[in-house]
Amino acid sequence: MSGSDRERVHSGGACPHTHPAQYRHPVAMFRLQGSKVLAVDMTGDSVKAKNGSMVAYDGRMDFKKLTGGGEGLRGMVTRRLTGEQMALMEVKGQGTCYFADRASEINLVSLHGDKLYVESSNLLCTDGGLRTGTSFTGLRGGATGNGLFTTTVEGTGQAAIMSDGPAVVLRVTPPYPLSVDPGAYIAHQGDLRQQFQSGVTFRTLVGEGGGEAFQIRFEGDGLVYVQPSERNTVGGDV
């Protein structure tokens, strides 16, 4: 059993703030400096960040590329096969490190043993103790233009995701399902089922569609992150 596994069992999915004594390792502190720069205070621990996203640091830092996103040989092969490429680096040291990428807005996500689904291009930085992987998204991926697979982040800690414009967090509860434009969806967490729905009618086929032919419908209990901008998607034109 590795060290990170043990730590996860100890915290047991509960809120880490209520059990500070169970944290043996120092944990990187994520905070936002403005809305577009992420500052991480580190005391000898490590974080995983998108390759080349460091803009400044003070103190002493080491940068190392994580081949295959630190998921081992199996994860590496999976990423190659699925096309959900992710270039990550490991940052380790003491001091404050600042991350930013192409002036995107940054959102902090706290994970307490649950799973975050995010596109690999929207993931900026995660706590060193979180595990990343890939999962199949089904039909949704084809319409968002992001491929059929997405990245998952699992464990207890913090992650930073990027959006084009400030993101809104929408809560989904069993009586209130949510439909999202595939181009504006960036991430979701919690116990959610997603379903692809299309409103293709006779009008769409003759080129008189409203531009909203496809949506992703979320049902269950959790949070969905939506950005105020739309990527170019296959469904966006019809």
Added chain:
Amino acid sequence: MPFREVNSKMVEATVVPGQRMYSQRGAMLAYRGDVSFTPNIAGGQGGLMSMIGRRVADEATPLMTVEGSGTVMFGHGGHHIQVVGLEGDTLYVEADRLLAFDGTLEQGTMFMGSQGGVMGMVRGQVTGQGLFTTTLRGHGAVAVMAHGGVIELPITPGRPVHVDPQAYVAHHGDVRNKLSTALGWRDMVGRGSGEAFQLELSGSGAVYVQASEEKL
């Protein structure tokens, strides 16, 4: 402070008679009052020699002189604008990032090789900033452009700050900069972390860093 921030991407400057201002050519958005804009062939202050100096150094941006009485709004390309106040110290900034500055400031060109020797010259080449940079000294205000927001990081003795060369915007104060490399065999085989070159700033002052790795 003659610059007032209208929003994060626009500044408003007050022009009074007898006091001129310089701004990047074409950066005026709107003005009130009686203001004239004249293209400045010399590209800033100084005589013929400084003009030749800037041409040689490739730090010549098309500037215009703003004179008259009224208020002028400046903005360019939707970039974020940071207003920096100078009280007798020197600001080092790339010429193409300059949006507007007070006429009272003394403009100059600095050779990178004079700070850090050969490494300084290498630094200019690596960062794509060239061998020269523009300096502004005196009392007044400068409006600097950056892609994305800008954060100001203080530099204190014994606590140097490392900056990604592409995210570096400007710095002021008594600061020495040098290029530090962390090149390893990983970078040689194309498996680098993307952070092989860093700008190490030490001394006392402040550095401005933008939230993006895109040049203007």
